[in-house]
Amino acid sequence: MHSLPTAGESADGVLSRLNELKKSDGVVEVAYLWKNALDPTAYPSLGRFERDVTAIAASHLRGDAVGSFTSGGTESLMLAVKTMRDWARAEKGISRPNFVMPVTAHPAFMKASHYLDVEVRRVPVDQNLRADVPAIEAAIDDSTAMLVGSSPGYSFGVIDPIPEIAALAASRGLLCHVDACIGGWLLPLFRELGADVPPFDFEVDGVTSISVDFHKYALCAKGASCLLFRDPALRRYQFFSFVGWPGYVLLNSTIQSTKSGGPLASAWAVLHHIGHDGYLEIARHIYDATQAIVEEVHGIDGARVVAEPDASLIAVATDVDAFAVSDAMGRRGWRHFPQLSYEDLPRSIHLTVLPGNVERVGEWAAALRESIDEVAAAPEPTGLAAVKSAVKSMDLDSLSFDQLDQLLDMAGIDPLADSDGPSMAEMNDLLDSLPPAVCAKVLTLFLDRMTRPSQS
Ligand SMILES: Cc1ncc(COP(=O)(O)O)c(C=O)c1O
Numbered sequence: 001m002h003s004l005p006t007a008g009e010s011a012d013g014v015l016s017r018l019n020e021l022k023k024s025d026g027v028v029e030v031a032y033l034w035k036n037a038l039d040p041t042a043y044p045s046l047g048r049f050e051r052d053v054t055a056i057a058a059s060h061l062r063g064d065a066v067g068s069f070t071s072g073g074t075e076s077l078m079l080a081v082k083t084m085r086d087w088a089r090a091e092k093g094i095s096r097p098n099f100v101m102p103v104t105a106h107p108a109f110m111k112a113s114h115y116l117d118v119e120v121r122r123v124p125v126d127q128n129l130r131a132d133v134p135a136i137e138a139a140i141d142d143s144t145a146m147l148v149g150s151s152p153g154y155s156f157g158v159i160d161p162i163p164e165i166a167a168l169a170a171s172r173g174l175l176c177h178v179d180a181c182i183g184g185w186l187l188p189l190f191r192e193l194g195a196d197v198p199p200f201d202f203e204v205d206g207v208t209s210i211s212v213d214f215h216k217y218a219l220c221a222k223g224a225s226c227l228l229f230r231d232p233a234l235r236r237y238q239f240f241s242f243v244g245w246p247g248y249v250l251l252n253s254t255i256q257s258t259k260s261g262g263p264l265a266s267a268w269a270v271l272h273h274i275g276h277d278g279y280l281e282i283a284r285h286i287y288d289a290t291q292a293i294v295e296e297v298h299g300i301d302g303a304r305v306v307a308e309p310d311a312s313l314i315a316v317a318t319d320v321d322a323f324a325v326s327d328a329m330g331r332r333g334w335r336h337f338p339q340l341s342y343e344d345l346p347r348s349i350h351l352t353v354l355p356g357n358v359e360r361v362g363e364w365a366a367a368l369r370e371s372i373d374e375v376a377a378a379p380e381p382t383g384l385a386a387v388k389s390a391v392k393s394m395d396l397d398s399l400s401f402d403q404l405d406q407l408l409d410m411a412g413i414d415p416l417a418d419s420d421g422p423s424m425a426e427m428n429d430l431l432d433s434l435p436p437a438v439c440a441k442v443l444t445l446f447l448d449r450m451t452r453p454s455q456s
Contacts, residue, residue: 029221032265038258039251046261049268056271057212057226060188061180063202065210066235067228068253069264073181074108075255076211076227079238080177081112081146083209083229086237087175088145099177100139101148102131103342104155106179109148119143129153129307129345131160137168146175151200152183155339155350156306157313159183159198166206175208175234181225182352183311184212189283190311198310202230209234215263217312219282219355220270223263285355286312292358293351296365302372306348315339315348316368320375322347323425323432328371330424334364338424340432340439347432383422384430387411391430396438404438405445415450 032046040047054067070076081099088097098119101109105122113120121144123135131149140147147169149160162178169176178200180187191197201210208231214224229235241251250257274282290312297303297316306315318325326338326349336349387410399407408414411430412421422430431439 028269029262029266033260033262035261035265036258037261037264043261046264049261049264053214053264053268053271054226054228057184057214058202058228061184061201061210061212061228062188063210063228063230065202065228065230066232067226068235068238069267070225070227070254071223071256071259071263072215072225073106073179073211073213074111076181076213076225077106077108077177077179078112078115078255079227080209080211081109081116081118083234083238084146084175084177085116085118087234088143090237092145092173094143094145096143097145098141098143099146099148100136100144102136102150102153102160104129104131104153104160105148105150106154106181109179129156129158131165133161133164133168136165140168140172140174144172144174146177148177148179149200150183151178151180151187151198152309152311152313153179154182154313155342156315157309157311158307159187159200159310162198162200162207163204166204168206169208170206176206178204178207178210181211181213182216182313184210185214185217185279186283186286186312189280190287192280193284193287195287202228214267214271217286218267218271218279219274220267221263223260224267282355285358286353289355289358289361290314290353292361293353293364296361297368300365300369300372302376303368306345312353314351314353316351317346317348318372318375320372321425321429322349323428324375324378324381324423325349325368325371326428327423327425328374329367332367332371334367338428340428347428381423381426384411384426388430388433391433396435399438399441401441401445404441408442408445408449413446413449415446416452416454 035043035046037046040050050069053069058065058067070079084099085097088094098121100121100123102125103122104125109120121139123139124132126132136147147165149162149165151162152159166176180200187197209227209229211225211227214220215222239253243249290309293314294305294309297305302319304317306317323338326336329336336351339348339350341347413427414421431442434442
């Protein structure tokens with residue numbers, strides 16, 4: 001399976017320095033894997049690593065900020081929402097605060113809303129797929145405590161108008177969180193390379209917190225992100241402590257309590273090993289590859305980028321079914337995340353451009369051309385036709401989990417079966433035809449099936 005330059009696993013084998021890095025990173029990670037990062041007084045080196053990596057991230061984002069190391073973008077965003085909730089209760093007297101974000105913000109915010117029982121108000125994006133600031137403003141009420149923008153959003157790779165969102169937040173005394181989980185490491189490097197990167201970091205007045213993941217474009221091992229706050233006083237609401245029991249003093253900065261020191265130690269090692277010059281070189285490869293891919297797509301009949309990307313994420317829509325194209329690309333060794341349609345936005349395939357392999361962009365584009373031709377010439381798949389037509393006549397919203405489970409049986413969807421079931425394209429097509437809430441239930445059932453103990 002080719003891993004580059006599109007959505008793939010890692011940068012292995014791309015730059016020789018990364019190969020070298022993998023070894024040293026691995027050594028550090030293993031050394032700390034069994035150490036408990038619960039208590040930085042027990043392992044002072046882990047406390048030092050955390051202070052170092054968050055300071056590096058803060059200076060990368062041009063801020064004199066404080067931060068915490070977390071296990072990933074989702075945890076960083078959940079903590080941003082928890083901080084907002086507790087700040088609003090304590091300092092604004094809002095018992096049930098809400099926050100406002102564009103529909104393109106990452107679903108980790110929905111998860112935070114769900115887990116923390118905090119209302120989220122989602123507003124449409126403008127015609128360029130960026131946050132619509134007047135729509136955000138219209139959604140604010142007396143209980144609103146935070147506005148959110150992404151830099152960039154995952155789906156289409158465009159950056160929300162952060163200065164406008166932050167100015168609106170500041171004018172109303174609200175927090176402003178920038179989700180730079182996927183772009184926050186790369187974009188400052190793109191700027192340094194001369195790209196026109198819209199402002200999004202702590203240089204922007206009114207931005208109160210930023211999340212940035214080390215395990216994405218800083219190429220660290222998985223389990224590495226951070227949440228930064230401009231004002232240390234705000235971060236105190238992120239923490240949790242409890243002593244009202246007969247056991248140890250519980251004092252946590254993150255959701256996890258006992259946690260491996262491995263990801264933090266290896267992130268520290270990777271950041272120092274690659275260093276600024278190394279990251280700049282990697283960013284140049286990614287930038288060049290992104291531009292080259294976009295140019296190739298512009299030249300392919302029946303394909304288009306959904307938005308001109310601001311960073312290194314690209315959504316490609318196709319005249320023929322994008323899900324079938326995704327499968328056809330997979331057969332050629334290129335794996336992409338298919339993205340479901342959303343209101344009037346089309347289905348697409350998603351590319352996360354990784355370093356190197358810029359010379360393989362032509363090969364990728366040839367595979368896309370062939371895939372589009374193959375899908376155009378192929379008959380419509382009919383494997384799930386009966387299920388799709390049955391679904392049309394059902395009142396889906398009223399179906400219970402058990403009834404939906406029967407639907408999966410009817411569709412022959414068994415994630416653990418060896419025999420060929422419906423293709424991914426057909427399954428995605430079925431999912432895309434369901435109302436989002438029903439689709440979410442079906443996916444829950446799918447995961448339930450996938451994670452049951454095997455019978456043999
Ligand atoms: C913009 C953005 N925010 C948050 C996340 C969630 O990050 P994680 O998968 O590390 O939890 C992602 C993941 O791709 C993302 O792209």
